[in-house]
Amino acid sequence: MTTSNPQQTSAYHTLDLEGVRTFIASLPSIAGRLGGTPEDWHVREVSDGNLNMVFLAEGPQGGICLKQALPHVRVDPTWKMPLDRTFFEASWLRAIFPHVPDLTTECLHFDAEQFILIVPSLSGHTVMRTALMAGQYHPAVAAQVGDFVARSTFATSLLAEPFERVMDRRICFARNQTLTRITVDLILIDPYHDHPRNHWADPQLTPIVAALRNSPSVLARIDSLRLHFLSAPQALLHGDLHTGSIMTNGTDTRIIDGEFATYGPIGFDAGLFVGNLILSFFATPDRAGQAAHLDMIQTFWTSFTKCFLDLWQNREWAEDRSTLYYATTDKSTQNFEKSLFIQNIFQDMLGFCATEIIRRLVGYAHIADFSVLTDQPTRTTRQKAALLFAKDCLEQKKPLKSLADFLELLYQNLSTP
Amino acid sequence: MTTSNPQQTSAYHTLDLEGVRTFIASLPSIAGRLGGTPEDWHVREVSDGNLNMVFLAEGPQGGICLKQALPHVRVDPTWKMPLDRTFFEASWLRAIFPHVPDLTTECLHFDAEQFILIVPSLSGHTVMRTALMAGQYHPAVAAQVGDFVARSTFATSLLAEPFERVMDRRICFARNQTLTRITVDLILIDPYHDHPRNHWADPQLTPIVAALRNSPSVLARIDSLRLHFLSAPQALLHGDLHTGSIMTNGTDTRIIDGEFATYGPIGFDAGLFVGNLILSFFATPDRAGQAAHLDMIQTFWTSFTKCFLDLWQNREWAEDRSTLYYATTDKSTQNFEKSLFIQNIFQDMLGFCATEIIRRLVGYAHIADFSVLTDQPTRTTRQKAALLFAKDCLEQKKPLKSLADFLELLYQNLSTP
Ligand SMILES: Nc1ncnc2c1ncn2[C@@H]1O[C@H](COP(=O)(O)OP(=O)(O)OP(=O)(O)O)[C@@H](O)[C@H]1O
Ligand SMILES: Nc1ncnc2c1ncn2[C@@H]1O[C@H](COP(=O)(O)OP(=O)(O)OP(=O)(O)O)[C@@H](O)[C@H]1O
Numbered sequence: 001m002t003t004s005n006p007q008q009t010s011a012y013h014t015l016d017l018e019g020v021r022t023f024i025a026s027l028p029s030i031a032g033r034l035g036g037t038p039e040d041w042h043v044r045e046v047s048d049g050n051l052n053m054v055f056l057a058e059g060p061q062g063g064i065c066l067k068q069a070l071p072h073v074r075v076d077p078t079w080k081m082p083l084d085r086t087f088f089e090a091s092w093l094r095a096i097f098p099h100v101p102d103l104t105t106e107c108l109h110f111d112a113e114q115f116i117l118i119v120p121s122l123s124g125h126t127v128m129r130t131a132l133m134a135g136q137y138h139p140a141v142a143a144q145v146g147d148f149v150a151r152s153t154f155a156t157s158l159l160a161e162p163f164e165r166v167m168d169r170r171i172c173f174a175r176n177q178t179l180t181r182i183t184v185d186l187i188l189i190d191p192y193h194d195h196p197r198n199h200w201a202d203p204q205l206t207p208i209v210a211a212l213r214n215s216p217s218v219l220a221r222i223d224s225l226r227l228h229f230l231s232a233p234q235a236l237l238h239g240d241l242h243t244g245s246i247m248t249n250g251t252d253t254r255i256i257d258g259e260f261a262t263y264g265p266i267g268f269d270a271g272l273f274v275g276n277l278i279l280s281f282f283a284t285p286d287r288a289g290q291a292a293h294l295d296m297i298q299t300f301w302t303s304f305t306k307c308f309l310d311l312w313q314n315r316e317w318a319e320d321r322s323t324l325y326y327a328t329t330d331k332s333t334q335n336f337e338k339s340l341f342i343q344n345i346f347q348d349m350l351g352f353c354a355t356e357i358i359r360r361l362v363g364y365a366h367i368a369d370f371s372v373l374t375d376q377p378t379r380t381t382r383q384k385a386a387l388l389f390a391k392d393c394l395e396q397k398k399p400l401k402s403l404a405d406f407l408e409l410l411y412q413n414l415s416t417p
Numbered sequence: 418m419t420t421s422n423p424q425q426t427s428a429y430h431t432l433d434l435e436g437v438r439t440f441i442a443s444l445p446s447i448a449g450r451l452g453g454t455p456e457d458w459h460v461r462e463v464s465d466g467n468l469n470m471v472f473l474a475e476g477p478q479g480g481i482c483l484k485q486a487l488p489h490v491r492v493d494p495t496w497k498m499p500l501d502r503t504f505f506e507a508s509w510l511r512a513i514f515p516h517v518p519d520l521t522t523e524c525l526h527f528d529a530e531q532f533i534l535i536v537p538s539l540s541g542h543t544v545m546r547t548a549l550m551a552g553q554y555h556p557a558v559a560a561q562v563g564d565f566v567a568r569s570t571f572a573t574s575l576l577a578e579p580f581e582r583v584m585d586r587r588i589c590f591a592r593n594q595t596l597t598r599i600t601v602d603l604i605l606i607d608p609y610h611d612h613p614r615n616h617w618a619d620p621q622l623t624p625i626v627a628a629l630r631n632s633p634s635v636l637a638r639i640d641s642l643r644l645h646f647l648s649a650p651q652a653l654l655h656g657d658l659h660t661g662s663i664m665t666n667g668t669d670t671r672i673i674d675g676e677f678a679t680y681g682p683i684g685f686d687a688g689l690f691v692g693n694l695i696l697s698f699f700a701t702p703d704r705a706g707q708a709a710h711l712d713m714i715q716t717f718w719t720s721f722t723k724c725f726l727d728l729w730q731n732r733e734w735a736e737d738r739s740t741l742y743y744a745t746t747d748k749s750t751q752n753f754e755k756s757l758f759i760q761n762i763f764q765d766m767l768g769f770c771a772t773e774i775i776r777r778l779v780g781y782a783h784i785a786d787f788s789v790l791t792d793q794p795t796r797t798t799r800q801k802a803a804l805l806f807a808k809d810c811l812e813q814k815k816p817l818k819s820l821a822d823f824l825e826l827l828y829q830n831l832s833t834p
Binding site: 158163164167174175181189192220223224233234321322324325326328329330337 | 594602609647
């Protein structure tokens with residue numbers, strides 16, 4: 001893959017619907033996938049995220065999804081942004097696809113001048129957030145996301161590969177600085193300070209925001225999480241694993257939109273996913289729906305840990321000694337060290353989960369989930385409960401040692417208004 | 418600085434004494450430093466390390482030190498090695514020199530085709546290991562090394578700079594893989610397994626080597642340290658901070674030979690330095706000399722922590738919020754977090770210190786220190802004591818919580834034969 005240099009973009013221009021058709025027609029292998037002739041193709045724009053243009057093109061034989069970076073944030077043209085994010089999404093796909101071919105899309109084409117990425121279309125799939133808002137809960141999806149996090153992070157970590165290969169990949173993704181800066185600012189700094197990008201609908205949330213900003217242990221924990229995010233390159237992360245980055249038909253599930261990919265702590269991906277499940281939990285009107293959310297969290301964590309530890313176990317026959325960790329010691333020490341490793345991911349997950357909840361309620365980029373609660377006082381009550389839950393997770397006045405502690409705290413916060 | 422590509426070395430040839438003279442004569446600014454004409458210069462080879470050719474050239478007005486990489490290990494021509502290590506040493510000097518101009522040498526010239534680095538000559542200085550072996554103990558030197566570690570690591574860490582600059586530097590040094598592989602293999606893997614590179618003089622050490630390799634907690638700790646070394650890029654490390662990488666005249670002290678530079682845990686540099694002081698401690702015949710070593714360890718750690726915390730304190734007026742850690746919380750939480758940070762460095766230091774002691778006694782690259790003990794049984798007794806001390810540090814059956822605990826354990830191991 002050639003590297004993307006935002007300076008060399010003389011040929012770049014933003015594609016419209018006809019441009020997409022012409023562009024695809026110029027690529028025989030992609031055109032062949034669609035079948036027929038360009039006139040037979042149905043091309044439409046489906047951009048719904050903040051950043052990029054996204055098109056679907058369907059032909060008689062198949063469909064593709066084409067994503068192009070804009071030189072600015074899609075929803076805010078005054079916010080300028082380099083184009084290279086598509087390069088990082090393509091690089092991320094190429095790095096992880098061999099390990100999760102059933103859980104993401106293949107990079108079919110990447111154009112380093114136009115910053116265009118083409119992947120297969122997921123035409124029968126729904127965005128997971130949309131499914132959750134419609135009350136469709138599939139425990140299988142949570143298990144698949146757990147597998148995805150386990151397989152993609154394990155494969156790109158020091159546990160699976162000689163450090164030289166890990167370092168080469170770190171070198172690549174350490175250049176994804178524009179989007180990493182967005183994560184740092186929008187998730188790990190802004191909500192804890194006055195910033196024009198912050199906003200929240202109901203003034204009733206203001207005292208809780210103030211309480212977060214006045215809590216020494218919240219502020220210290222946020223700084224520790226930021227330092228950790230930037231100095232613990234355990235594995236290649238998706239970097240933005242919210243329920244809008246997951247498409248599913250209930251059986252088949254695909255993780256998309258890896259443009260925030262960066263090396264970081266595994267608990268960051270897990271935390272963002274669980275944080276979004278928890279936001280959805282607090283936005284769910286009925287008890288049965290709420291219980292289904294707790295099931296999904298439980299299922300996600302169980303499947304993540306099982307899959308991760310199985311992969312680790314299978315490494316014991318590795319040839320290269322430098323990639324073996326805790327393999328030469330006795331079984332009980334080995335199990336102890338491995339569970340410590342998982343326990344550290346768990347604590348990271350709790351922390352990053354809390355930051356995700358907070359930033360989605362009082363930061364720049366909100367989520368749609370709460371719109372299903374049409375009664376405004378209920379919505380506010382639930383948002384307050386979600387924020388207070390996040391505060392508890394960060395402060396851990398009562399330590400959260402297990403997933404059971406965590407789920408118990410969640411129920412408590414739902415019932416205490 | 419241009420990047421070094423070992424492929425593009427058509428112009429490379431190894432310099433001899435006359436080649437050094439001609440090379441310097443071709444560089445007006447370097448020739449001007451020496452003064453006079455090339456015939457007036459005294460050029461001699463001083464290579465005494467394992468890897469590179471090192472020359473000193475003195476003229477009527479001043480002197481320089483010229484270092485050139487060889488395409489192999491200097492002391493073992495069958496061990497092939499890329500030339501780019503000089504590039505990393507030059508890059509390291511350029512990164513840290515502004516922060517420690519009084520404690521290292523300036524990069525006066527770097528030639529990316531010949532892999533030649535030129536720095537000022539330290540002609541009145543002695544290598545610290547040589548000074549220690551001659552019984553010259555200068556507490557000032559230990560304090561200066563503490564300052565050096567504090568200033569060079571702080572300046573290149575997330576505590577001092579926006580993460581983008583840290584990441585750019587990580588990208589550069591993550592390519593220093595040949596020398597990082599040497600660290601990983603020689604320090605953190607080989608001594609704990611059968612390997613042809615390992616060796617030790619006296620068969621009496623064999624049972625202790627076996628005990629290390631049979632201790633589950635030693636093996637687990639070594640793996641944790643290796644994982645940590647490769648996944649905690651806190652700061653730009655020297656990477657090989659033994660007493661042979663320090664030159665001093667008792668007053669002025671300079672750290673040289675940063676070709677192993679890599680991003681890693683700060684406790685690695687501290688641990689290697691302290692490990693070498695401890696090797697020298699066990700090699701010291703007399704009580705007064707031993708006490709002087711404990712003083713140096715104490716002085717080093719005190720000066721490191723004081724300098725590091727002072728630098729951190731001065732950041733509180735930083736403009737960029739993203740580089741502030743624990744600055745917005747209350748004073749007591751802030752102090753707690755900072756001392757936790759230092760405490761983690763301390764634990765890393767103990768671990769890496771132990772690995773350095775072990776590898777210098779039973780691994781590939783030994784040190785000269787013990788040769789001052791001319792009585793062979795005494796030498797063996799002391800080497801055994803050093804190894805057992807290292808084992809205790811790794812196992813921590815009794816936790817080592819402070820420098821006092823650590824120094825006490827050191828004295829205990831000296832007196833128990
Ligand atoms: N492979 C695909 N098949 C079908 N639809 C897709 C596919 N990829 C993306 N989409 C649709 O396009 C939308 C936008 O895609 P995506 O999330 O990748 O864009 P984005 O602008 O990067 O979003 P964000 O601002 O959240 O990063 C998705 O929400 C989904 O509806
Ligand atoms: N600036 C200098 N001025 C005077 N002498 C120097 C200077 N730099 C190095 N030397 C001398 O040259 C010797 C070798 O230098 P250095 O340690 O940098 O080489 P090296 O081959 O990289 O060593 P190693 O194998 O330990 O990495 C030093 O031990 C010292 O005696």
